[in-house]
Amino acid sequence: MFNNIWKHINHSKKFIILKIIIGMLFWGTGLFIKDYIIIKFVCFGVSYIILGLEIAINAFKNIKKKNILDENILMLIATLGAFLIGAYSEGVAVVLFYQIGEFFNSYAVERSKQSVEKITQLRPDYVNLMVDNRPEKGKPETIEPGDIILIKPGEKIPLDCIVQDGNSSIDNSVLTGESVPVNVKSGDEILSGGINLTGTLIAKVKSIYSQSTVSRILELVRDATDKKSHTEKFITKFAKFYTPIIIISALIIAIFPPLIFHKTDFYTWIYRALVFLVISCPCALIISIPLGFFCGIGLASKKGILIKGSSYIEGLSMTNSIVFDKTGTLTKGIFAISKIVSIGIDKDKFLELAYCAELHSSHPIALSIKRFYDKDIDESRIQNLENIAGYGVKATVDGKNVHLGSEKFMESIGTVPHKLGQSKKMGSVVHMALDNKYAGYLIVSDKIKEDSFEGIKRLFNIGITNIAMLTGDSKEIGEAVAHDLGIPYVATELLPEEKGTEIKKLKNEFKTGTLSFVGDGINDAPALASSDIGIAMGFNGADAAVETADIVIMDDSLTKISEAISISKFTMRIVKQNIVFSLGIKFTILLLGILGFSSISSAVFADVGVSALVILNSARILKKHNIFSY
Numbered sequence: 001m002f003n004n005i006w007k008h009i010n011h012s013k014k015f016i017i018l019k020i021i022i023g024m025l026f027w028g029t030g031l032f033i034k035d036y037i038i039i040k041f042v043c044f045g046v047s048y049i050i051l052g053l054e055i056a057i058n059a060f061k062n063i064k065k066k067n068i069l070d071e072n073i074l075m076l077i078a079t080l081g082a083f084l085i086g087a088y089s090e091g092v093a094v095v096l097f098y099q100i101g102e103f104f105n106s107y108a109v110e111r112s113k114q115s116v117e118k119i120t121q122l123r124p125d126y127v128n129l130m131v132d133n134r135p136e137k138g139k140p141e142t143i144e145p146g147d148i149i150l151i152k153p154g155e156k157i158p159l160d161c162i163v164q165d166g167n168s169s170i171d172n173s174v175l176t177g178e179s180v181p182v183n184v185k186s187g188d189e190i191l192s193g194g195i196n197l198t199g200t201l202i203a204k205v206k207s208i209y210s211q212s213t214v215s216r217i218l219e220l221v222r223d224a225t226d227k228k229s230h231t232e233k234f235i236t237k238f239a240k241f242y243t244p245i246i247i248i249s250a251l252i253i254a255i256f257p258p259l260i261f262h263k264t265d266f267y268t269w270i271y272r273a274l275v276f277l278v279i280s281c282p283c284a285l286i287i288s289i290p291l292g293f294f295c296g297i298g299l300a301s302k303k304g305i306l307i308k309g310s311s312y313i314e315g316l317s318m319t320n321s322i323v324f325d326k327t328g329t330l331t332k333g334i335f336a337i338s339k340i341v342s343i344g345i346d347k348d349k350f351l352e353l354a355y356c357a358e359l360h361s362s363h364p365i366a367l368s369i370k371r372f373y374d375k376d377i378d379e380s381r382i383q384n385l386e387n388i389a390g391y392g393v394k395a396t397v398d399g400k401n402v403h404l405g406s407e408k409f410m411e412s413i414g415t416v417p418h419k420l421g422q423s424k425k426m427g428s429v430v431h432m433a434l435d436n437k438y439a440g441y442l443i444v445s446d447k448i449k450e451d452s453f454e455g456i457k458r459l460f461n462i463g464i465t466n467i468a469m470l471t472g473d474s475k476e477i478g479e480a481v482a483h484d485l486g487i488p489y490v491a492t493e494l495l496p497e498e499k500g501t502e503i504k505k506l507k508n509e510f511k512t513g514t515l516s517f518v519g520d521g522i523n524d525a526p527a528l529a530s531s532d533i534g535i536a537m538g539f540n541g542a543d544a545a546v547e548t549a550d551i552v553i554m555d556d557s558l559t560k561i562s563e564a565i566s567i568s569k570f571t572m573r574i575v576k577q578n579i580v581f582s583l584g585i586k587f588t589i590l591l592l593g594i595l596g597f598s599s600i601s602s603a604v605f606a607d608v609g610v611s612a613l614v615i616l617n618s619a620r621i622l623k624k625h626n627i628f629s630y
Helices: 002-007 011-032 037-064 071-084 088-120 213-224 230-260 266-280 283-302 310-317 347-357 364-373 407-412 421-426 450-461 475-485 496-510 522-530 543-548 559-594 600-623
Strands: 127-131 134-138 148-151 161-165 168-171 182-184 201-205 305-307 319-325 336-342 382-388 392-397 400-405 428-434 437-445 466-470 489-491 514-519 533-537 551-553
Touching (some): 011 037, 037 071, 071 088, 071 266, 230 266, 266 559, 283 305, 283 310, 283 559, 305 310, 310 319, 310 533, 336 347, 336 364, 347 392, 347 400, 347 428, 347 437, 364 428, 364 437, 400 407, 407 428, 450 466, 450 475, 450 559, 466 475, 466 496, 475 489, 496 514, 514 522, 522 533, 551 559
Parallel strands (some): 319 514, 466 489, 514 533
Antiparallel strands (some): 127 134, 127 148, 148 201, 161 201, 168 182, 305 551, 382 392, 392 400, 400 428, 428 437
């Protein structure tokens, strides 16, 4: 059993364990030797070198960098001072228990890291590219959209694909947190990073590797640790003031009492000053805060929620207002044409021109038009394609100027669109003008996602009362969706930059707490950037939205938003508990040390004990949600 455990420990951990064991043996030998003072000193000295050399090296490196405000320097001063006054065993005890505490801390961090690092294991090693109906192994980076690949049972899905042939079950648990396998068939989209469980699939590649889901996740995970929270920054600032105050206080304790009170000796107060220095090392505080945030990020990633930094956990925990985009976020974003009204041209020609104008657009409405027409077009007929954000598209087709888009777009080119009345409520209206002459309109309809109702309900249940929706869609459709979902505030017919302005307006209106915006499209990027916390839908979300956002929901499930808020609040509660507990115990024992009721050994035990408790408390973040098992 011991051999099995030892095999699974990495080399750096083995080295630390051996170092602690050898150091303890020399320390223990020194404790048992009573008469041979030189041998006793040698044992303690060797033990100190084995256990404390790394601390001394780090301390001198920091001094060289003019960074004299960390725990390594405090430890070095305290332990060397202990040796100077003959408290050899206590000096070694400081570095021994510090090393043990650091080992358990690194072990706890490693365990929590596995929630995040599990994702990195999904990087595909190879892809089976179909060449002349035979699979050939290749690198995922070399595959182009449109290529056909083979995915065997048990293999990772290397790229985002659309199934062409075969049926299977896909395990997307690491991507989305959903433990139930998803059944797929011909025509279904499958994400890179999932694992093919049962049948063999033939699939058409949808995007290159760098734009695939797994590649984007890996990039987000790499970025997640770069941003520190205000709480972590507070500890850095705190340390800059704390360390010099502690060193000055220790000098005062060592020098002034013997000078003022003649009955006391220097040895007693130097010893108390050294105890004061050892106790003052803020190890527990330094360990607990980043560990707490890392556990929170790890838990969220396990649930399919990627948080890009600890600062966003802190911000999300204070969220009291959430603003949603509509299309693709609250609704499915899969439009279908429900009505066509053409003027002066037949419907087929109307559709053909609409298809040509939307040829290079990836907007959901454009995709619905292209799906509906579904014919080959000679692209040489089309020139001057241009996408005008918030308005529509324009192009020259067969020499005619085609404008396709909103009512505002028609008015901006001097064309008067038909007044539609109740028809607006059927769906989104797309108007067309040919050479600035009105040519008709089509209506595309969208449906509310099934989990949008539950997602909004859960937000109300956890106390988020300020919920709003922003959309570029018509007033009638926007208000109808908001009414169905029970969203109290809605703003419609907004351009992308107007969404950003509306976010700023809502911040002033809601005032307290932080405001989060949830979106999925390129046109949501200004709003995501303007909000305190930007949340993007990662499954079908645009790259610009995913990159701009602070948090990414990998499966687009709106119920994950309330879950992310709950995780952030629990994480912040644990972090605050650790801060209060660490500082409370620290200052209590400091006072006892000054009064002479605490020795260096008991100070070390207290510090290691507090460190162990805050590590265990941080681990509750994972254990509470039943994923503390590896």
